[in-house]
Amino acid sequence: MYVIVWQFVAKPGREAEFEAAYGPRGRWTEFFRAGEGFLATELWRGDGGWITVDRWRSGEDYQRFRCERLAEYEALDREMEDLTAKETNLGAFTAV
Numbered sequence: 001m002y003v004i005v006w007q008f009v010a011k012p013g014r015e016a017e018f019e020a021a022y023g024p025r026g027r028w029t030e031f032f033r034a035g036e037g038f039l040a041t042e043l044w045r046g047d048g049g050w051i052t053v054d055r056w057r058s059g060e061d062y063q064r065f066r067c068e069r070l071a072e073y074e075a076l077d078r079e080m081e082d083l084t085a086k087e088t089n090l091g092a093f094t095a096v
Contacts, residue, residue, distance in 0.1 A: 001094070004089075005089075005092075009084065010061065024043065027080070036061055041054050
């Protein structure tokens with residue numbers, strides 16, 4: 001399994017919209033669901049903001065999807081920017 005982890009701080013007053021867009025039934029999950037090998041997205045809330053964990057069968061599945069749908073990925077990313085004050089890629093990890 002391959003996971004990609006991001007940390008987010010939502011813009012004040014936009015927290016509910018952020019959770020709806022980035023949660024397991026949100027826009028990102030719906031977009032990823034079209035990708036072969038996509039497994040799930042988890043959204044975790046903590047004191048400093050939120051963590052997303054996107055689960056893929058393999059890194060190759062994720063990279064292929066991202067390359068094939070890069071324009072759509074970037075457009076959705078730009079659309080969602082208005083919901084976040086800060087985002088940090090914490091890394092990509094492979095289960096051992």
